[in-house]
Amino acid sequence: MIHTDQICKNVYFVGVNDRETRLFENLWPLDRGVSYNSYLIVDEKVALFDTVKNTKMDAFIKKIEGILGDREVDYLIINHMEPDHSGAIKDVRQRYPNVKIVGNSKTFGFIENFYGDLSPYHEVKDGDTLSLGKHELKFFMTPMVHWPETMMTYEMRQGILFSGDAFGGFGSLDGGIFDDEVNLEFYMDEIRRYYSNIVGKFGPMVQRAIKKLKDAQIPLHVIASTHGPVWRKDPSCIVNYYDRWSRAETEEGVVIVYGSMYGNTQKMADLMARRLSEKGITNIRIYDASKTHVSYIISDLWRFKGVLLGSCAYNTGLFPAMQTVVHKIENSQLKNRYLGIFGTASWSGGGVSSLKQFAENIKWDLVEDSVEAKSSPKAEDLEKCALIADALADKLIAERGEESAPC
Ligand SMILES: Cc1cc2nc3c(=O)[nH]c(=O)nc-3n(C[C@H](O)[C@H](O)[C@H](O)COP(=O)(O)O)c2cc1C
Numbered sequence: 368m369i370h371t372d373q374i375c376k377n378v379y380f381v382g383v384n385d386r387e388t389r390l391f392e393n394l395w396p397l398d399r400g401v402s403y404n405s406y407l408i409v410d411e412k413v414a415l416f417d418t419v420k421n422t423k424m425d426a427f428i429k430k431i432e433g434i435l436g437d438r439e440v441d442y443l444i445i446n447h448m449e450p451d452h453s454g455a456i457k458d459v460r461q462r463y464p465n466v467k468i469v470g471n472s473k474t475f476g477f478i479e480n481f482y483g484d485l486s487p488y489h490e491v492k493d494g495d496t497l498s499l500g501k502h503e504l505k506f507f508m509t510p511m512v513h514w515p516e517t518m519m520t521y522e523m524r525q526g527i528l529f530s531g532d533a534f535g536g537f538g539s540l541d542g543g544i545f546d547d548e549v550n551l552e553f554y555m556d557e558i559r560r561y562y563s564n565i566v567g568k569f570g571p572m573v574q575r576a577i578k579k580l581k582d583a584q585i586p587l588h589v590i591a592s593t594h595g596p597v598w599r600k601d602p603s604c605i606v607n608y609y610d611r612w613s614r615a616e617t618e619e620g621v622v623i624v625y626g627s628m629y630g631n632t633q634k635m636a637d638l639m640a641r642r643l644s645e646k647g648i649t650n651i652r653i654y655d656a657s658k659t660h661v662s663y664i665i666s667d668l669w670r671f672k673g674v675l676l677g678s679c680a681y682n683t684g685l686f687p688a689m690q691t692v693v694h695k696i697e698n699s700q701l702k703n704r705y706l707g708i709f710g711t712a713s714w715s716g717g718g719v720s721s722l723k724q725f726a727e728n729i730k731w732d733l734v735e736d737s738v739e740a741k742s743s744p745k746a747e748d749l750e751k752c753a754l755i756a757d758a759l760a761d762k763l764i765a766e767r768g769e770e771s772a773p774c
Contacts (some may be wrong), residue, residue, distance in 0.1 A: 368712055371434055372544055374589055374597060375525050377502075378622040379407040381415075381430040383746070384539040391451075395564055395662045403451055404593045406529060407434060411500030412441040415466075416520060416529045417593055421454035428455070428462055439463050441488065442497070446531035447517050447557060448477035452593050457482050458705040463510040469497065471508060473516035489672070491518075507583070509533065509576040511569050519576070526541030527586030534605045535594030536561040547600035558605070561594065562612050563669035564662045567699045573613035576583030577606065598685070604774035607757065610671060611773055615703040619763050620650025620671030624664055626657060626678045626718070630743055631711045631743045636677050638749050639709070639756040645759035648673070656688035661695050668701060672766070673759050674731070677709040678718035685721040693725050701729075705762050707755035708737035711744070 372380040382404035393395050400534040403419035405427065413435065413661040419427045431440070440463040445453065448470075456478065460466060468478065478485050491497065493508040507519045513532045535767045536558025543549035565572065580587070590598040590605060598605050621643055627633040633655070640651050650671060654664045668674060678689040685693065706726055710719040719739040726733050738751035 374406070374527065374591065376528060377409045378525065379409070379434050380544055380591075380597060381405045381407050381427065381434070382540070383419050383426050383430070384541075385420060385423060385540050387422070388420075392565075395537075395560075396660050397537060399537060400541075401537050402540045402594055404535075404591065404595075404597070405452075406591055407431060408499055408502050410435065410440070410502045412498075413438060413441040414444055414499055414504070415440050415448055415453045415459065416457035416591075417531070418443070418459055420451045421458070424431060424458045428458060439556045440466045442466065442499075443468050444520050444529070445474050445478070445773060446520055446529060447514060447593060448474060448481070449532070450481065452531075453478070453481065456485060460485050460741075462645070465761060470519055471506070471516060473510075474518075476513075477516055478765055481705070484637050504584075504595040507579055508575075509572070509579065511572040512576050513566055513569060519580075521585055521635070523585075526586045528580070528585075528590050528602075530592050532566060532593055533573065534590050534598070534609055535592035536596075538595055540596065544597055545600065546596045546598045546604070549596055551596075555608075558595055558608070559612070560662055560666035562609065562688060563665045563699070564695075565671060567612065567624050567665075567701070570613035570615065571699075573609055577610055601774060607773035615701065617672035617703070618650065618670055619648070619767065620652070621648055621673035621675060621763070622664070622667045622671050622678070623651065623653045623675040624656050624689070624692055625654075626681075626689035627655070627711075628679055628681075628686070631740065632677045632679045632709070635709045635711075635738070635740065635744050635748070635752050636675070638744075639675055639707070639752050640643045642753050642756035643673075643760050646757065646764070648763060656686070656692050661691050664692055665695055665699065668696065668704070672703075673763055674704045675707045675709065675755070675759070676722050676725075678722060679710060680712035680715075680717040680719075683715070683717040685718050689718070689722075693722070697725065704731045705734050705759055706731040707734050707759050709739075709752055709755065710737075711740045711742060714732055732762075734762055
């Protein structure tokens with residue numbers, strides 16, 4: 368039986384799942400897998416939208432052949448050149464030797480540098496169109512969402528946006544492909560983890576892309592990203608999420624992250640968490656930075672407004688696992704958070720002072736003076752921890768009612 372997944376008449380999903388790769392970009396855990404989404408429009412001309420990682424090309428080509436039979440692919444539209452999508456370009460060219468590769472002026476440089484000369488090329492600019500017969504495509508340049516060459520392609524007849532990495536997320540598509548076929552609760556965590564770790568640094572560019580789509584006044588009936596569910600029931604939902612994340616909008620809650628070898632810094636974290644709870648904060652997430660992969664911590668830091676960072680001193684600096692967290696936050700340029708700092712040291716310190724330096728660099732709102740306990744927290748240190756927690760809770764509670772649901 369040949370199974371085909373139709374988005375609408377003559378528009379097909381030809382993506383594949385990857386449950387084998389442990390780390391996306393050899394960095395980010397894929398505990399729930401990932402999908403590499405690709406799409407096919409069959410008209411007078413046949414167009415394929417992006418490809419897949421090279422480890423998946425056999426299954427990918429078989430899917431295309433299952434739909435096309437003897438027909439050729441005329442155009443391969445490259446919205447994004449990262450190898451998880453461009454990895455099968457050479458194989459598509461081999462299987463369909465007359466395929467013309469469609470991209471912008473930057474795309475072809477990437478192709479030549481990764482894969483060599485794969486001309487003929489068809490270059491498009493912002494706002495250009497390309498007719499496939501009944502279906503007409505329009506191209507939107509969206510640089511740095513996530514690489515310099517990234518663009519989106521809009522199918523004008525059905526209102527389908529092939530959005531590249533934008534509006535995508537981690538998580539393999541386990542049966543359901545569309546937003547109305549899956550439990551979105553499962554996917555939203557993985558979509559936010561993808562956004563915050565992969566795309567988050569490029570928030571201003573995401574904002575620019577969303578504005579460009581809004582200004583173009585195009586109806587978005589379907590959003591077909593290169594990862595995760597295809598949005599056909601409520602495409603505005605994922606646009607709203609990306610919009611609020613890229614504006615650093617938050618929910619009420621506190622993320623407490625600490626680095627602790629012998630439990631003293633951890634004690635301070637637990638006390639602050641209890642105090643926050645007593646003040647009425649219900650979303651509290653505590654992470655031991657040595658245990659939880661930084662990508663999960665970053666995902667929650669993207670979600671909640673309150674942040675408490677704690678570290679013991681380690682060889683005159685931050686505890687290494689906290690260094691990883693702090694570096695990722697600085698690199699992502701996450702904005703607009705309330706911060707409290709705590710930690711321990713037995714002689715000249717290094718952990719808390721590094722966190723204070725971080726606070727200066729990132730320009731978050733430090734809610735109260737930081738606290739550094741000598742070796743273990745005493746009553747006066749715990750009192751200072753309580754003051755930090757109280758100040759943070761007060762700030763969060765004062766903002767209640769300002770949040771709106773994205774979907
Ligand atoms: C390998 C190692 C390196 C340390 N480096 C420092 C340091 O540079 N400065 C300092 O004041 N304390 C240093 N300490 C002491 C710890 O930071 C201190 O005992 C702290 O209270 C441990 O907190 P914890 O129980 O949360 O791990 C070091 C301890 C260890 C084991």
